[in-house]
Amino acid sequence: MPPNLHHLIREATRLTRVGDLTGATRAIQQALGNGATPANDVIDVEAREVRDLALPGRDAVDSRLRGNDERGGNDGEGANDATARPPTPEAFIAGRFGGPDLLGRDYKLYIPPDAAHQPRPLVLMLHGCTQDPDDFARGTRMNELAREEGAFVLYPAQAQRANAQRCWNWFKHSHQARGRGEVQLLADMVRDVIASHAIDASRVYVAGLSAGGAMAANLVAAFPELFAAVGVHSGLPAGAAQDLQSGLAAMKQGPRNAGTVLAVPAIVFHGDADNVVHPANGDAVIKAASGSDALVATETGTTKGRRFTRRLHADRDGGRVRAEHWVVHGAGHAWSGGSARGSYADAIGPDASAEMLRFFREHARG
Structure with a gap:
């Protein structure tokens, strides 16, 4: 398992929450040890977590x-109504x-x-x-x-x-x-x-x-x-x-x-x-x-x-x-x-x- 397992799990959870299933899948693969780095790349950077800006209502x-x-209560009614x-x-x-x-x-x-x-x-x-x-x-x-x-x-x-x-x-x-x-x-x-x-x-x-x-x-x-x-x-x-x-x-x-x-x-x-x-x-x-x-x-x-x-x-x-x-x-x-x-x-x-x-x-x- 990679040493940054907990970070990858958190990242996968965040990406799933915002609807980025492709990114979440990639993070899960890295957590399982499948996120290999291409050998022909010469970039050498430190890994570090960058948190999103603390914007009011960011999740919404x-x-x-x-x-x-996410207001709930109508089982999807009005989902296609622009006025909603x-x-x-x-x-x-x-x-x-x-x-x-x-x-x-x-x-x-x-x-x-x-x-x-x-x-x-x-x-x-x-x-x-x-x-x-x-x-x-x-x-x-x-x-x-x-x-x-x-x-x-x-x-x-x-x-x-x-x-x-x-x-x-x-x-x-x-x-x-x-x-x-x-x-x-x-x-x-x-x-x-x-x-x-x-x-x-x-x-x-x-x-x-x-x-x-x-x-x-x-x-x-x-x-x-x-x-x-x-x-x-x-x-x-x-x-x-x-x-x-x-x-x-x-x-x-x-x-x-x-x-x-x-x-x-x-x-x-x-x-x-x-x-x-x-x-x-x-x-x-x-x-x-x-x-x-x-x-x-x-x-x-x-x-x-x-x-x-x-x-x-x-x-x-x-x-x-x-x-x-x-x-x-x-x-x-x-x-x-x-x-x-x-x-x-x-x-x-x-x-x-x-x-x-x-x-x-x-x-x-x-």
Whole structure:
């Protein structure tokens, strides 16, 4: 029996209570000794339990999100009556995916108001180095905008034991392909959240900043069937590096290759004064997503005192816009139009969060 048996039993009980039978089964299998860790993964993290936020009425929120009325007394009468279901409140909850083994990761999940009544979009947000989900949520203001959009937002947290600076390991070949490392872990986490909540699987997106942006590109390159579009802010193209040395070179000088072709539409933000990740990486992401250099429109403007150039790239047949490139002039390595309440956020310039949500709205898978 594993040494963390009691934790696994508690986790299985909690998952059963909230309706996640798949996760409960996985926890029971681990308790019985069947939860082996894949040998080809190089992640090394400490196991630790992360408790959910002490939100008022959390159990009731979880029950209503899954359409379960625990008030009793009517034997299910009115279960399909919309007027019998009170609106579900918004929430920002903490959780953990993968159990307390070497593949587990903490996360925060934003749940929009009234999320149980119809399938909603999901945006996976990957933070940059030294950041965490709460910091990233504050800096991007994504939860506030997702409330208006009616979208779920999932913020995985990189473990410090996996990377000392809490960077996603985008530059390692062992975290770039299906079935391996952090790309597989993140894809599995997304699928688990889709299965546990009222989410439209055709409207699942991923966005990230810096190392998170590079990992977002890796993720859609490895799992194009899972995501409808990607947003890369101050990041790098998929496959830009294979190890730390080539990763640092790509950050400083731009990628040596065009990167792996992206089979999903992409929106890219990059400051042309970024001295951490060279702006040439933004060009490379766009080229990997558009498949051509064909422009359909170029726009220039100024927002909050910051000039920008926006270029739209069509797909191969010259029809629908497939890639959108925002170059923010004079901006450094920070999320454009963000909030000073978070790190690596620039309060001036075009609102990257709002523009990404607008771009995502325009692209649904299938």
